[in-house]
Amino acid sequence: MEFGNNVVVTVGHKAKSEHFALAREMAEKLGAPFSERGNTSLDALRAIYGVPFVMVVKEKLVVDTPDGELYFHPGMAHLRLKNLRRGENDHLLRSLGISEGMRILDCTLGMGADAIVESFGAGTEGEVVALEKNPVVAALIAHGLQTSEGEHPATVAAMRRVRVVCTDYLDYLRAQAEDSFDAVYFDPMFRHPFTESAGIHPLRFLADPRPVSEEAISEARRVARSRVVLKESSKSGEFARLGFTEFEGGKYSNVRYGIMRFD
Numbered sequence: 001m002e003f004g005n006n007v008v009v010t011v012g013h014k015a016k017s018e019h020f021a022l023a024r025e026m027a028e029k030l031g032a033p034f035s036e037r038g039n040t041s042l043d044a045l046r047a048i049y050g051v052p053f054v055m056v057v058k059e060k061l062v063v064d065t066p067d068g069e070l071y072f073h074p075g076m077a078h079l080r081l082k083n084l085r086r087g088e089n090d091h092l093l094r095s096l097g098i099s100e101g102m103r104i105l106d107c108t109l110g111m112g113a114d115a116i117v118e119s120f121g122a123g124t125e126g127e128v129v130a131l132e133k134n135p136v137v138a139a140l141i142a143h144g145l146q147t148s149e150g151e152h153p154a155t156v157a158a159m160r161r162v163r164v165v166c167t168d169y170l171d172y173l174r175a176q177a178e179d180s181f182d183a184v185y186f187d188p189m190f191r192h193p194f195t196e197s198a199g200i201h202p203l204r205f206l207a208d209p210r211p212v213s214e215e216a217i218s219e220a221r222r223v224a225r226s227r228v229v230l231k232e233s234s235k236s237g238e239f240a241r242l243g244f245t246e247f248e249g250g251k252y253s254n255v256r257y258g259i260m261r262f263d
């Protein structure tokens, strides 16, 4: 799948000088063309450059897709962190067995919500490295994590600590030493999207949809000191295919976490 040349970067109408600077920076990072925009519509830009996506720098950074705008939004993570601060449980943190100071490898950054929750759980002494195959998604979410303000200082601090790496997780895993992370997490695009948001979310146009391979799980087992976790639909055959036999998740939830533990 080729992502590099399917986007053009531009600014919103009434752009400020800092918007132009960020748009040029993003274009360079992505190896994508930059357009001054002028009065050109986004659809016209798509046609001129022959690309499906337009990254637009305005008050917030967005990627315009055929199914609406994709942008960083810490909302879901906020709610989960609020619950955690109240002493409630988070299924992901339990599955990964996260405690302060741990090193977590999140293989599937996506919109970054899980990575923020992991970062909160691992605390200021911990580390979360989050991988994303699609350079447009990686750049968009890395920028949001570094610049967005949140409702709570602890959320903002957790966002800032996530280290985003744009790469294929299999390549990254192969290059890591044995036991170099405490836990490794996969949240692939579901084989069968079942929630409303998964069905209509613009991320589906950009995300790498491939299933997790047996080799990736075997590499993750080597790299993880303590656990490998896979998030999937509760009815998914992926758990059986990949050898997960222990599970965590809400009784009535469609989502399940498969756990392999070595601790």
Ligand SMILES: C[S@@+](CC[C@H](N)C(=O)[O-])C[C@H]1O[C@@H](n2cnc3c(N)ncnc32)[C@H](O)[C@@H]1O
Pocket (backbone or CB within 6 Å): 107, 108, 109, 110, 111, 112, 113, 114, 115, 131, 132, 133, 134, 137, 167, 168, 169, 170, 187, 188, 189, 190, 203, 206, 207, 208, 209, 210
């Ligand atoms: C379902 S989303 C992850 C959602 C994320 N957990 C969150 O909280 O927003 C899956 C993401 O993993 C990325 N991805 C899929 N295969 C990948 C691979 N081989 N290497 C790196 N990233 C990958 C997709 O592009 C997509 O952005």
